[in-house]
Amino acid sequence: xxxxxxxxxxxxxxxxxxxxxxxxxxxxxxxxxxxxxxxxxxxxxxxxxxxxxxxxxxxxxxxxxxxxxxxxxxxxxxxxxxxxxxxxxxxxxxxxxxxxxxxxxxxxxxxxxxxxxxxxxxxxxxxxxxxxxxxxxxxxxxxxxxxxxxx
Amino acid sequence: xxxxxxxxxxxxxxxxxxxxxxxxxxxxxxxxxxxxxxxxxxxxxxxxxxxxxxxxxxxxxxxxxxxxxxxxxxxxxxxxxxxxxxxxxxxxxxxxxxxxxxxxxxxxxxxxxxxxxxxxxxxxxxxxxxxxxxxxxxxxxxxxxxxxxxxxxxxxxxxxxxxxxxxxxxxxxxxxxxxxxxxxxxxxxxxxxxxxxxxxxxxxxxxxxxxxxxxxxxxxxxxxxxxxxxxxxxxxxxxxxxxxxxxxxxxxxxxxxxxxxxxxxxxxxxxxxxxxxxxxxxxxxxxxxxxxxxxxxxxxxxxxxxxxxxxxxxxxxxxxxxxxxxxxxxxxxxxxxxxxxxxxxxxxxxxxxxxxxxxxxxxxxxxxxxxxxxxxxxxxxxxxxxxxxxxxxxxxxxxxxxxxxxxxxxxxxxxxxxxxxxxxxxxxxxxxxxxxxxxxxxxxxxxxx
Numbered sequence: 322x323x324x325x326x327x328x329x330x331x332x333x334x335x336x337x338x339x340x341x342x343x344x345x346x347x348x349x350x351x352x353x354x355x356x357x358x359x360x361x362x363x364x365x366x367x368x369x370x371x372x373x374x375x376x377x378x379x380x381x382x383x384x385x386x387x388x389x390x391x392x393x394x395x396x397x398x399x400x401x402x403x404x405x406x407x408x409x410x411x412x413x414x415x416x417x418x419x420x421x422x423x424x425x426x427x428x429x430x431x432x433x434x435x436x437x438x439x440x441x442x443x444x445x446x447x448x449x450x451x452x453x454x455x456x457x458x459x460x461x462x463x464x465x466x467x468x469x470x471x472x
Numbered sequence: 473x474x475x476x477x478x479x480x481x482x483x484x485x486x487x488x489x490x491x492x493x494x495x496x497x498x499x500x501x502x503x504x505x506x507x508x509x510x511x512x513x514x515x516x517x518x519x520x521x522x523x524x525x526x527x528x529x530x531x532x533x534x535x536x537x538x539x540x541x542x543x544x545x546x547x548x549x550x551x552x553x554x555x556x557x558x559x560x561x562x563x564x565x566x567x568x569x570x571x572x573x574x575x576x577x578x579x580x581x582x583x584x585x586x587x588x589x590x591x592x593x594x595x596x597x598x599x600x601x602x603x604x605x606x607x608x609x610x611x612x613x614x615x616x617x618x619x620x621x622x623x624x625x626x627x628x629x630x631x632x633x634x635x636x637x638x639x640x641x642x643x644x645x646x647x648x649x650x651x652x653x654x655x656x657x658x659x660x661x662x663x664x665x666x667x668x669x670x671x672x673x674x675x676x677x678x679x680x681x682x683x684x685x686x687x688x689x690x691x692x693x694x695x696x697x698x699x700x701x702x703x704x705x706x707x708x709x710x711x712x713x714x715x716x717x718x719x720x721x722x723x724x725x726x727x728x729x730x731x732x733x734x735x736x737x738x739x740x741x742x743x744x745x746x747x748x749x750x751x752x753x754x755x756x757x758x759x760x761x762x763x764x765x766x767x768x769x770x771x772x773x774x775x776x777x778x779x780x781x782x783x784x785x786x787x788x789x790x791x792x793x794x795x796x797x798x799x800x801x802x803x804x805x806x807x808x809x810x811x812x813x814x815x816x817x818x819x820x821x822x823x824x825x826x827x828x829x830x831x832x833x834x835x836x837x838x839x840x841x842x843x844x845x846x847x848x849x850x851x852x853x854x855x856x857x858x859x860x861x862x863x864x865x866x867x868x869x870x871x872x873x874x875x876x877x878x879x880x881x882x883x884x885x886x887x888x889x890x891x892x893x894x895x896x897x898x899x900x901x902x903x904x905x906x907x908x909x910x911x912x913x914x915x916x917x918x919x920x921x
Contacts (some may be wrong), residue, residue, distance in 0.1 A: 335773070349753065401788050427789050431820045432754065434883060435827050440792035463743075 323358060325350070334430065353464040357416040375410040378457055378470030380449060382410055391453055401426065402445050409458065409468040418465035442466065475652055482648035489640025496636055500629035508622055512597075515613055516575075519599040522552055523611045530603050538609060542566050552611055553580075553596065559606035571598040571610040578612065654679060658687065670698040707872050711759065714873040714886065715752065722748045751885075758887045762872065765894035770814055774899075777815040779918075780807045780843055783852060786822040787841045790830060798835035804842040809850055811918045813899045821895040824888040825854040825914055832879060833858030837911075848920035855913035866905045 324342040326333065337345045344358050375382040380391045387403060389396040398406065404426045409417060419438055423429040427437075442458070450456045459467050476482055529537035535556075542554045542565045554566035561570070569578050576598045596612040603609055654677045664672045673691045677683035722745060729741035764770065783805050794801045822841075829839045837858045844851055861869060861876065868874050870893045873886040892914075896903040902917040 347757075399788075401785075427785060428815075429789075429819060429823065430816045431823065433789075433823050433827055434754075435790075435793055435830055437789050437793055440796050441789070444792050 323355070323362065325355075351418075351463075353416070354418050354420060357418045357421065357465060360415050361412060361417075361421070375407070375413075377410055377413050377468055378455065379453075380410075380457055382407060389449070391449060396448050398445075398448065401441060402448070405441055405445055406449065409466065412468075414467065414469045414471075416461050416464045416467050421465070476645060476649045479648050479652050481651035482644055485640070485644025485647055489637065489644055492640065493633060493636055497629065497633055500625070500632065504622060504625050504629070507625060511621065515597050516599075518551075519597060519611055519613050522613075523599045523601050523609070526609060526611065527601060527603070530609075535603075535605065535607070538603070539565055552613055554612070555608075555610040557608050557610075559608075561608075564607065566610070568596070568598065568610055568612045571600055571612065573600040573602060573608060575599060576610075651679065654683075665694060670694065670701060710871070710873040715755065718748060718752050718755075722752070755885050755887065758885065758891060759872070762887065762891050762894045765817070765891070765898050768898065770817065771898050774812045774814060776810045777813055777818065778808070779811045779813075779818060779850065779852065780805050780809045782815055782819050783822055783841060783843050786819055786826060789823075790826045794830060794839065797830065799830065799833065799837045799839060802838060802840045804840065804844070806844050809843060809845060811850055811899070813918075817895045817898065821892050821916075822852070822854070824892050828884075828888055829854055829856050829858075829912075831884060833911075846917075850918040851915055852918070853913055853915040855908045855911060857908065857911040860907060860910060860912040861905065863907070869905065870903075 322342050323344040323346055324337040325346050325348060326337065334345050334347075343362055346355060346358065373384050375384065380389065382389050384407070389398055389403070389406060405422065408422065408426050420432070422438055423432065446456075446458050450458055455470070457468050457470060459469070461467055526538060526541060529541060538556055542556065545552055545554070553568045555568035555571060556564040556566050557570075558564055569580065571578050578596050578598055580596060596614045598610050598612040600608055600610040658674050658677060661672055661674045673694060674687045676687050725741060725745050725748065729738060729745070732738060732741065784803070787801060787803055787805070791801050826839070826841070829837075833839070833856050837856050839854070839856045842851075842853045842855070865876060869876065870889050872890040874889075875884070875886045893903055896916050900919050904915050904917075906913050906915070
């Protein structure tokens with residue numbers, strides 16, 4: 322259940338989630354945002370919640386050792402880059418919006434105006450995609466990002 | 473005059489007066505009783521002494537001594553009266569009426585002088601002893617002196633009571649009048665404030681520390697209210713000005729869009745307009761949030777939060793963006809420090825400060841994020857060695873929508889620091905914006921937890 326509301330105080334969000342909401346969207350919201358979140362909720366429990374290994378194409382994430390490898394090559398990730406990749410891979414094939422990333426990877430319940438996400442994402446891409454056969458991380462214009470092995 | 477009589481001060485004074493009056497009366501009664509007992513004791517003691525003396529005389533010289541003693545004591549003003557009667561009760565000497573063996577009392581009529589009509593009846597205490605030959609000797613003494621004393625005491629008590637009561641009434645009225653007058657002065661000043669003159673202050677009452685404290689506290693309240701009113705007026709004006717700009721721009725964009733021919737340009741223009749509207753909405757939301765924070769909403773949901781973790785998380789979020797812009801970030805965050813507060817709000821506060829440091833400094837700036845304990849408080853600071861802010865402007869930058877002249881072209885709404893100030897205030901933390909020599913240092917001092 323997603324709360325759609327005009328009330329965006331911190332209190333309101335907490336109360337909404339405590340009242341049993343699975344997610345909380347403040348009006349006005351982009352349709353893409355709503356669609357992305359519904360898709361994510363629709364696939365509960367999220368893929369890979371209990372899995373120790375996540376895989377997308379030839380990219381592997383070992384959640385016990387907290388390491389990433391692609392095509393057998395070890396990829397060095399900073400703590401927040403790891404969290405970002407993990408979240409993307411848990412929602413493989415789905416669009417994750419900027420707001421979802423801010424909330425789930427950084428626990429930010431506000432929108433920094435600067436391109437915090439973009440700078441993390443570009444670093445992540447250069448480590449995960451550059452020099453490999455295919456790009457796994459895609460930007461979906463107007464919506465957010467998506468990781469998948471297909472085109 | 474009526475208001476004084478009806479006033480609480482007067483009632484209080486009356487209460488005290490009543491307490492004192494009751495106390496005084498009780499005291500007088502106690503003295504009265506005490507004196508009476510004492511006088512009675514004296515009377516019986518003297519009787520016993522006299523009876524014993526006469527008994528001794530009898531043993532020495534027989535009845536003759538007694539008759540001599542009785543004969544010697546004469547006149548109405550003498551201290552003792554006697555009666556000597558034989559074993560059958562027939563009187564031998566003395567002028568006391570019949571009285572029993574041992575303690576007794578008789579009443580005799582006093583005369584001012586022989587031949588006058590009888591005066592006030594006088595009560596006498598008597599002591600009767602049996603002599604060796606069986607005769608009864610009775611000695612009597614009056615308690616006239618005591619009675620006189622008691623009457624005198626009663627009169628004193630009565631007049632004291634009246635005097636005290638009158639004094640209390642007058643003093644009470646005067647004190648109450650002073651109170652009422654002083655309070656009226658304060659009330660008059662309050663009325664002026666209510667009529668809209670917020671700069672009016674209440675006079676000190678001059679009646680004691682606690683009243684002056686009240687006046688002083690009320691004045692501080694008024695100062696705060698005045699500051700808030702001024703702030704509100706300022707904000708309304710600022711908002712009006714600062715929202716005109718993006719809305720005007722939006723309107724121009726939409727007008728231009730109408731003119732364009734291609735669908736692609738339309739789409740692009742609609743996208744642009746949408747993001748403009750998003751910016752305006754974000755501005756409104758920020759304003760609402762700042763307003764709610766300033767009203768104290770959310771302050772009762774505080775719990776202990778790990779401020780070290782929050783600061784590390786926010787700083788780590790900005791690290792790549794900093795590097796992309798050619799700036800360096802240095803962290804000096806003491807671990808495991810906890811304060812009482814709201815984690816989300818604190819994250820937003822630190823985010824705004826780091827964002828400012830990122831946006832308003834040139835390349836190659838070093839930005840430092842620090843968290844340390846100092847005595848009982850916790851100090852978080854974000855500093856840089858960039859251009860800093862001129863001393864005169866440092867208090868202005870916390871106002872809503874305030875943009876420094878040379879920052880107007882940079883992205884931002886001018887609300888970031890207003891939110892920082894509101895969050896700090898909500899957390900009872902002290903915010904300071906100072907010169908970092910060179911650069912700027914913003915510190916937030918959290919009170920002891």
